[in-house]
Amino acid sequence: MWWILIAVLAAGGAAWWFVREFSPVNGLTFVNPEELRGPERKGYELQMLDVRDSVDYMKYHVPGSINISMGRLPFVHQTQLASEEPVLILAENYRQTKRAARMLKRYGFMRIYAPQNGKEALGCGICCQ
Numbered sequence: 001m002w003w004i005l006i007a008v009l010a011a012g013g014a015a016w017w018f019v020r021e022f023s024p025v026n027g028l029t030f031v032n033p034e035e036l037r038g039p040e041r042k043g044y045e046l047q048m049l050d051v052r053d054s055v056d057y058m059k060y061h062v063p064g065s066i067n068i069s070m071g072r073l074p075f076v077h078q079t080q081l082a083s084e085e086p087v088l089i090l091a092e093n094y095r096q097t098k099r100a101a102r103m104l105k106r107y108g109f110m111r112i113y114a115p116q117n118g119k120e121a122l123g124c125g126i127c128c129q
Contacts, residue, residue, distance in 0.1 A: 027109075028101040030116045031088075047081055050090040051100045062090055070096065073103050086111035 048065035050057050057067040066080055081087060087109055091097040097114045104112050 025098050025101045027105050028112050031113050032116050045085050047085050047087045048090060049087050052092050065090055077107055083108045089114045
């Protein structure tokens with residue numbers, strides 16, 4: 001009898017994880033890096049948040065980005081980032097991007113962006129201009 005309860009709980013947990021993992025994050029906009037360089041960008045300061053670990057950040061540094069790893073983000077977002085300014089998330093993969101976006105959304109950030117091409121965009125577009 002206990003094993004049925006455990007199986008149901010495990011199935012429910014797996015279903016919750018699956019839905020959360022593959023559902024889009026409200027407020028996260030994927031943009032082409034070219035869009036971020038145009039004249040329409042005038043009037044606000046784009047914050048580039050690099051959530052990769054420090055080794056990857058040092059190896060593939062994007063000029064102008066702020067490195068706050070995923071583990072530190074809940075503790076230092078208030079001192080390093082302004083919630084009223086847009087944030088471009090630079091991450092190792094799509095999953096990490098979504099996780100960071102969910103955290104920022106929880107902390108009141110409204111304009112959250114990520115490069116459309118993921119890691120390929122780290123070496124071109126807004127990051128190199």
